[in-house]
Amino acid sequence: EDEASWSRWTPHVPVAMSGALVPGILNLFASVSIILLNKQIASVCGFHFILTVLLLNFICTGSYLEVLVRCGYLEVRHLPPRDRWAMATVAVVTVLLNNASNEANSVGFYQITKLLIIPTVIMIERLGGVRRHYSAGVIASLLVASIGVAIATVSDFEVNIRGTVLSCLSVLCTAQYQIWQGGKQHEHGVSAMQITYSVTWPQVLVGFVAVLVVDVCVPSLKAFMLLPAGGLLEHQLRSSYDLLWIAACCAIAVVMNISTYGLLGKASPVTYQVLGQLKTCLIVGFGYLFFDARVPPMWLGVRFSGGG
DSSP states (O other), rough: OHHHHHHHHHHOOEEEEEEEETHHHHHHHHHHHHHHHHHHHISSSSOOOOHHHHHHHHHHHHHHHHHHHHHHHHHHOOOHHHHHHHHHHHHOOOHHHHHHHHHSSSSHHHHHEEEEEEEHHHHHEEETTTOOOHHHHHHHHHHHHHHHHHHHHOOTTOOOHHHHHHHHHHHHHHHHHHHHHHHHHHHHOOOOHHHHHHHHHHHHHHHHHHHHIIIIIGGGGGGGGTTTOOOOOTOOSSTTHHHHHHHHHHHHHHHHHHHHHHHHHHHHHHHHHHHHHHHHHHHHHHHHHHHOOOOOHHHHHHHHHHOO
């Protein structure tokens, strides 16, 4: 159903372009863009209200999926209510930590630490009694990537305690969420798009409550989460262009979700991971170009991790 939905959503193009190429290009563009947009919104525009941006992204994604459902392009299959709300809560926490880490670190260090998610998944699975067999090549590549992260950590002058703590929490939470998300899909027999639609509106409600508590009513709670202080109601936009950056982020979030589903429906996981390595190189490169004054010494670590 998801593959049919993607093909109906995508304009008719030649056969060579109707496979994984079109969703792959869209996903590459959207993934790189949304990381840089989040960095622009938080660091340049000074809009540090991560939960508010996250809520707007959820609303836009949910609205688009709702249109697909109403038009008959997506079959609705919900998770049990308990799993829907649990998944929604974990998703909000995961994305919050990812965005907080993105705001607290340089673009390069943030993206490099995300390479540690795969070995973290392996570690969590083994601690939980799940043992999978990996080839020597996979283990070697993970080792090289880990060495690159270590080099980047000690050579990046922008590494700080707050950013490092958020990065560690982000990696742990993201790894656990991915394991759980995969398990729930198999347990209830739903596709990636169906499980996303199932938790979208619970995510909106959870995100709305979080915004009310953290960004509006009790902004002092941000200190406990190592987030920049300040309330949403007291914030003054530096420019009208700030709203355009936020709107662009919401639009790109929808494109990224749809293109990810289309790509995973037409390409193997290996292809998706290879594209992920290209995303990493582009994000790091554009991050240095737009946000860093010069290429820092951590570039050696980036090359090690990219090689892995």
